[in-house]
Amino acid sequence: QQPVQSPQAVILREGEDAVINCSSSKALYSVHWYRQKHGEAPVFLMILLKGGEQKGHEKISASFNEKKQQSSLYLTASQLSYSGTYFCGTQLLLNRDDKIIFGKGTRLHILP
């Protein structure tokens, strides 16, 4: 059930763009995105729901392809503060409960 994230790691220079992907083998109701800096708690970025609704920070953009059960997080004009590990969490459509399962994460490092 664990969603698969790709790539596992990314190194960018400040100002460059990145895309992080999350895919599931099962039908999804929602996808969550979080960022975690080393030694800190994960911080909410965005939720994407089946049907197109999105909730999140204005500077973050993401997509949710319901047919393919895939979500992508778009980081444009990256800043040093974007460094960290990004996790996607998924809720299955079949379960219809509060269970949120996370992927293994994508490590993003921004160079000055």
Place this chain on the structure above:
Amino acid sequence: DGGITQSPKYLFRKEGQNVTLSCEQNLNHDAMYWYRQDPGQGLRLIYYSQIVNDFQKGDIAEGYSVSREKKESFPLTVTSAQKNPTAFYLCASSSQGAFNTGELFFGEGSRLTVL
């Protein structure tokens, strides 16, 4: 200020001892979660609770136990049956209860080391 408080932040225990990690929230959230984080493994769900006096097993519940006697509290006990308990443990909560789509609020985590 509203938030989630985990304690202790660091904990050392001898092998074979049970350990209880505390998680308290004052956000009035219905759902609470416990995740375990190991390097390269992401966040793995141990237990979650949607309402007081009810909880469900996650993907790695073996060797752990929880209780939800109060809405604000969701303590996790790492028992001696857990074969590899050394890890970083994160507690989280979310509003809206059953089948919620609210964001998760995480605590600062508890790092358990078993000697």
